[in-house]
Amino acid sequence: MRAEVAQSSCECISCDFRDILFKSLTRDEFSALCKQKYQRSYSKGMLIVEEGMPIEHFLYLKNGLVKIHKINKYGKSTILNIGKPLDFLSLLTVFSDRNYSFSVTALEDTEVCSMNINVVKSMIQNNGKFACSLIEKMGAVSNTYINYNFNLNLKNLRGRIAFILLDFAENIYQNPDFDLPVSRREIGELIGMTTENVIRIFSEFRRDKIIKINGKNIDIVNVDKLRKISDLG
Amino acid sequence: MRAEVAQSSCECISCDFRDILFKSLTRDEFSALCKQKYQRSYSKGMLIVEEGMPIEHFLYLKNGLVKIHKINKYGKSTILNIGKPLDFLSLLTVFSDRNYSFSVTALEDTEVCSMNINVVKSMIQNNGKFACSLIEKMGAVSNTYINYNFNLNLKNLRGRIAFILLDFAENIYQNPDFDLPVSRREIGELIGMTTENVIRIFSEFRRDKIIKINGKNIDIVNVDKLRKISDLG
DNA sequence: CGCGGCTTTGATGTTCATCAAGTAAAGTGG
DNA sequence: CCACTTTACTTGATGAACATCAAAGCCGCG
Numbered sequence: 001m002r003a004e005v006a007q008s009s010c011e012c013i014s015c016d017f018r019d020i021l022f023k024s025l026t027r028d029e030f031s032a033l034c035k036q037k038y039q040r041s042y043s044k045g046m047l048i049v050e051e052g053m054p055i056e057h058f059l060y061l062k063n064g065l066v067k068i069h070k071i072n073k074y075g076k077s078t079i080l081n082i083g084k085p086l087d088f089l090s091l092l093t094v095f096s097d098r099n100y101s102f103s104v105t106a107l108e109d110t111e112v113c114s115m116n117i118n119v120v121k122s123m124i125q126n127n128g129k130f131a132c133s134l135i136e137k138m139g140a141v142s143n144t145y146i147n148y149n150f151n152l153n154l155k156n157l158r159g160r161i162a163f164i165l166l167d168f169a170e171n172i173y174q175n176p177d178f179d180l181p182v183s184r185r186e187i188g189e190l191i192g193m194t195t196e197n198v199i200r201i202f203s204e205f206r207r208d209k210i211i212k213i214n215g216k217n218i219d220i221v222n223v224d225k226l227r228k229i230s231d232l233g
Numbered sequence: 234m235r236a237e238v239a240q241s242s243c244e245c246i247s248c249d250f251r252d253i254l255f256k257s258l259t260r261d262e263f264s265a266l267c268k269q270k271y272q273r274s275y276s277k278g279m280l281i282v283e284e285g286m287p288i289e290h291f292l293y294l295k296n297g298l299v300k301i302h303k304i305n306k307y308g309k310s311t312i313l314n315i316g317k318p319l320d321f322l323s324l325l326t327v328f329s330d331r332n333y334s335f336s337v338t339a340l341e342d343t344e345v346c347s348m349n350i351n352v353v354k355s356m357i358q359n360n361g362k363f364a365c366s367l368i369e370k371m372g373a374v375s376n377t378y379i380n381y382n383f384n385l386n387l388k389n390l391r392g393r394i395a396f397i398l399l400d401f402a403e404n405i406y407q408n409p410d411f412d413l414p415v416s417r418r419e420i421g422e423l424i425g426m427t428t429e430n431v432i433r434i435f436s437e438f439r440r441d442k443i444i445k446i447n448g449k450n451i452d453i454v455n456v457d458k459l460r461k462i463s464d465l466g
Numbered sequence: 467c468g469c470g471g472c473t474t475t476g477a478t479g480t481t482c483a484t485c486a487a488g489t490a491a492a493g494t495g496g
Numbered sequence: 497c498c499a500c501t502t503t504a505c506t507t508g509a510t511g512a513a514c515a516t517c518a519a520a521g522c523c524g525c526g
Contacts, residue, residue: 156514157513157514193515194514196514196515196516196517
């Protein structure tokens, strides 16, 4: 009864994530999750997770965009991945580590839902279907990450830029015309090249009429050519 | 009863892997797993898994060493990872994909145990403790892989060679004197450089008295210097 | 207004891949 | 067992790709 009431008063019931990961929860489990969850908004630029902090919550992105980054011992920053709502790298490590081995920063206004990690762990123990969907999701995220790296590592600089622009257009914004959520420097940190060369190749693509650039705004006018560069690089 | 008998007659009971992943299974589960498992030996060079084949089994390495590799569309081979018994990359993707997205080849004589994937999936559903340990193991493997890539990508060629030699010595053979299980070309495929440059840097390190080389045999004589090169690269 | 961060372009030098050529080692068929 | 072929290994020379350095314009913000 109590559970019933809690559930109906809970916005989680209409959350997109419910179908992805939580559809196998019982009403009581769902309600318990709901009651202790904590939702928070982060505006662009805010730090969501700091490298080294203890892992106490299972986080997921309701919406928004984040960068998962890490600083090496000489202070150089690297972006491991751009995290989208349903494809969140943090998922992979949160059940094994005690402390975060990376930071997470909002690239756009982002809503994050956090649940006590032990509550989720006990749900894994008690609900096999939930455990299965979590394992499947983890595998899918791994695959994405592994393929992303595999594809990127073999390419030259022009190929990388082409690849990343197509990735933004197709996988993140579903639109050939979009605003970059990151600076030129951050693109370099993500695909492993210097800021100067990111800019140089942007300019090259503009000169060759493959893209239009207006500050952060990118409009891909020749997708075919861009894809060819990405494939051949 | 029947289960009991099956269990005591099964060699799995003394398998190292039992403690890692399967210690939370009930006797009946363990016995069921045992009865349908299939163990096979592969000698050096044999193909264990072929890219594109359907995933029907959950595989783990009992002992030996494998390379996980993938061929890009122009026929160029890349090694994603070297798989050790308890740290097997395949673990990450086997529950999400329908077909293998990579090949696995034995680098040394290797024993592989294979269990029907659906049996394992149903164990995940029915045994929460098992699901938990699997999720933890998956997370640990992810972490290793992500860190491996993070470390490697920032380094120059000398740093990469130093890093990989230390990895072999410390994480695989626990000995500064070891036989390389791979060719010079394969090292290049693993850390992203040409065969010629792998050899060149080997020769350089030999000239600088950091390592001794005798064919496949490597003896690290100046670990500190090698670590410095790995760190600074 | 001025400062700092982001962006842009050009000049220069280093790192690395490619090409070439030769030796050693390992497998293959007679 | 030996000629033969193939594959792995090695070194040098060259050029291309990329990082670094330098300088200047732009923009937002205190």
